[in-house]
Amino acid sequence: MTGGGPPRHEVAVLALPGTIAFELGLPHRLLGGAVDADERPLYRVRVATLDGGPVRTSAGYSITPEHDAALLRTAATVVVPGVQGGPAMADGRIAGELSAALRDAAGHARMLSICTGAFVLAAAGLLDGRPATTHWMHAAAFRDLFPTVRLDPDVLFVDDGDVLTSAGNAAGIDLLLHLVRRDHGSEVANRVARRNVVAPWREGGQSQFVERPLPDAGDTGTAATRAWALEHLAEPLTLAGLAGHARMSVRTFTRRFREETGLSPLRWLASQRIALARRLLESTDASIDRVAADAGFGTPASLRQHLRASIGVAPGAYRRTYRGVGRTV
Helix, strand or coil: CCCCCCCEEEEEECCCCEHHHHHHHHHHHHHCCCCCCCCCEEEEEEEECCCCCCCCCCCEEEECCECCCCHHHHHHEEECEEECHHHHHCCCCCCHHHHHHHHHHHHCCCEECCCCHHHHHHHHHCCCCCEECCCCHHCCCCHHCCCCCCCCCCCEEEEECCCECCCHHHHHHHHHHHHHHHHHHHHHHHHHHHHCCCCCCCCCCCEECCCCCCCCCCCCCCCHHHHHCCCCCCCCHHHHHHHCCCCCHHHHHHHHHHHHHCCCHHHHHHHHHHHEEEEHHHHCCCCCCHHHHHHCCCCHHHHHHHHHHCCCHHHHHHHHHHHHHHHCC
């Protein structure tokens, strides 16, 4: 990379016959659009087909990339967008050459699928015994074909370390932003989200089934209360207090909140506090005590417990990892 900056993270996007055209472009838009504070690209995203030849997309046109499966050998992350039909979805099998390429790549790279791309990873044996997700419309077929995979069809995405899977189109955006956040922190991911005019963060465990019913007469929903809560995260917020702010009973508020966000009020509140704590750890030198107080956890012990449960590391380790590694990946 020119300019003396760190080398870019190499991403290979594998386009298979019937690849979903919209999803094929997401890694370039989101990972390819991630830059550091000096506007230097953090990822190099390139597209390959198995043999380097053209493949027909779900949109009815063909693409001809500049690379074949050899690109996967040097990639640090391999993305498999969704496919429309094909042998992986029909009978759970893929060609031996494709399986070998994916399994070889999994020995050194993170493997990521969007939507029905999970069928391809599963057919290669990369999801055996592991948690994963795919689009809810295909969940029953997926379970029949791959009974050893721990499928959760209700969530937006699953991060299992070196293998990540997501649900439909929008969930693919969520997962790619999550990857940027995991690699480089919230500030970089938020810039990518702003440039693409998408929500900066949706929790992976959020349900795929988020209803948005029309409000009843005189019922304006929970949006105003959510906005208010975000301004008061340092304070002791209770379910009864949130419901009171929304002028609803606790039962009605809880039901409406889940319908609008896919999460319970307290789970949403915890996720927002964790997100704030991560931003403070990444972007300030505030003490762990101060971060715990400002994010509404009260004590460092409570912050440590919640952060470990959410992302598997303690506050101090998270700050050291972000500042020591996240800025040079």
